[in-house]
Amino acid sequence: MHLSALLVALTCVSTASAHVALWDKGMFGLNYPYQSDDPSNNNYNNNEPVIPLKQVDARSTAGWFGHGLLSFPPKSGDFMVLPSGGTYNGEVSCNRGQTTLGDPNDKTAKYQYACRPDGGQYSGVGALHVMNAYNGTVDNKWFGGSALAIAYTSDVNSIKPNDLTVISVKQNSVWERQISYQIPAGLPPCPAGGCLCTWNWIHQGGHGEGYPNEIYNVMYRCQVTGNTNSANVVQKGAIPNKCDGNPSACVKGPKVPMYLWQADGNNLPDLDTPPNYKDNWGYADGAQNDVFKPAATPASSTPPKATATALPSGWKALGCMTDSTTTRALPGVSSSDANNNTIQGCVASCASKGYLFAGVEYGQECWCSNTATLTAAASTECNMVCPGDIWSNCGAGGRINVFASSNAPTSGEPTTVPASSLPSGWSDLGCIVDDQSNRALNGGSSTSSNNTVQSCIAKCSAQGFAYAGVEYGQECWCGSTARLTAASSGCNVACSGDPSYVCGGSNRLNVYSSKSSTSSISASASRSTVASTSTISSKVSTSTSSSKAATSSSSSKAVVTSSSSSKAAVSSSSSKAVVSSSSKAVVLSSSSKPATSTSTSKVVSTTPLAAPTSAKTSTTTTKVTSTTSIKPSTTTTSTTTIKTSTSTSAAPAATTSLPAGWVSRGCYVDSSSARVLTGSMDSKTDMTYAQCIAICTKKNMPYAGLEYGKQCLCGTSMVSPTSATGCTTPCAGDASAMCGGFNRITILQQTSTVKSRREWNGERGQPPY
Known part of the structure; x- marks a missing residue:
């Protein structure tokens, strides 16, 4: 084969993976697939070291560390030279042939950019990942930075990835062919056989390349010259962490290069968003002058393992749970932090606000609640990395990692106080509707962060009241008279002073009375469970x-x-x-x-x-x-x-209480994305059953639905109805009736449209009544 034909063949092969590497005569694999000291073979068109180390290729440590080229050392006596206290100047390119290490007979000018700008085989945004176009402009947001690291050993057979310490970072790379790195002053000289160094780059993805999860790692024999200091020691580095917007949270001191997405040997978990050699990962631009200070937690030579997250005293992990917008595992409050959410931070925040349960979901979400509806999911399904703690997982879509205080009810829901624990002479009247415009108990209220059923009864009894009621966890209500409307649900908020027991809820009271005040109330009529x-x-x-x-x-x-x-x-x-x-x-x-x-x-x-x-x-x-x-x-x-x-x-x-010809169908699950009734919505501040029915009758629709107290929806049929509890919100215009709730709808139906049991014969499912 003629030389020209060989070059064409090699050129065609190299186009499939044209990316970049830092080229230096001290490079392992410089003359691949030949040895560097082979006198008869020179591969000036070599591009093997630029092939990205992709997650999809799943390389073992031997296959990715030093790009798997450690058996192709540089020519004897060739070193990458790092001037301590000075500047190292090198070349980043898609191909050896486009650098000064290419064919010595090629006298053409070298390109300004790392890859050829003329639309040829080694050019394009896909190679650099940062260029808007080859017109001299660059999009800075795609710079991930690159780093030089050093290990003070010449034994290539024993070195491990975490044995290297980053000594210099170039944040605005890669872009142009010529690149420079500032080298810290006072580096000690290398041993007789030289040091081992690596060049590390993680491109930012999403800008023209076919597969985003990839790293670059090339090894060199190197020497330190210039302003050296034998008394100094370059310390073993620590594994960095993401610290966006919070510099105090960054890992301080020496750091190792970042390795991920490989089959083994990684020191970071597989992140969806690529890490940077920039400030948001603790790497300052330029020389890393803190490499002589011992790291607080040096990286082990073996791949690190995730450690247990520190939780506040008394808290424990309950595991991975299912979650949905219709049935929240933790139906409390939530916040979101896309950059710094952690398990520890979320739990501490919930605990400081008096909540008993905490949960992390979808990476960035933190949920707090005093009650929980827990359905276990496989631990592997909670697999989204916490943005503020890359070694921990913060749930996933529809999955939440839940944590509980030692005071949290073991069933997830607080229970009512047993009769044996009530003060002598007092009895439980059950869960009662409380109307803010017409209170169930008329003696006023107090609020306490230590509220319990017993303390509330004691307070009311001491003031001569015959009734005591606890509401929304912290409130204590007293009364000499009582207006009692039993509620089938809604008393689900834990007492602030004793979270094992329930203290009412939103517009719900747990009411207690002295035995002398219950003469006109039969036990069966005052409770929600009656024979x-x-x-x-x-x-x-x-x-x-x-x-x-x-x-x-x-x-x-x-x-x-x-x-x-x-x-x-x-x-x-x-x-x-x-x-x-x-x-x-x-x-x-x-x-x-x-x-x-x-x-x-x-x-x-x-x-x-x-x-x-x-x-x-x-x-x-x-x-x-x-x-x-x-x-x-x-x-x-x-x-x-x-x-x-x-x-x-x-x-x-x-x-x-319904107009003639209408009946109640009960309570159903509803949401804005999956409506049970698909007609239009009306809202009134004095909504009642009668008003909603009138609205739907005018629209000639036989179904009326009431939701969240004041909303009215209409329909010609029910779409995929799922019966439920939770219709516990009083109607805005009639507090004695329940008008749905959050994602819950009370359905009313015109009787002329209700099928008889005979009409249902032969049809799937059950008749509506």
């Missing part, structure tokens, strides 16, 4: 009252107003009440003194707007007159109203 038929009986002494009774269900609501300061005629501890559809209830109290007082109670049964069952309902009004002996010539009258839901599983439930 379908309750029995109440009492000793009878003087007067009676009879009525037809209503059945009660688990979704009962109770409204109680009391102005009596006397002991009640009927209490949960001393009486029983019989309530059934065919019996008369007689409620009396024992009398020990001649004077009496008379109290009149009205019991009203209604149906809640929950998901309807196939139940028939009844509404019954019961007047109960009780006679109580207090003391001579003293009488007191109290009036109590109890709303009790009634339903069985036999027929569709009706509702007295």
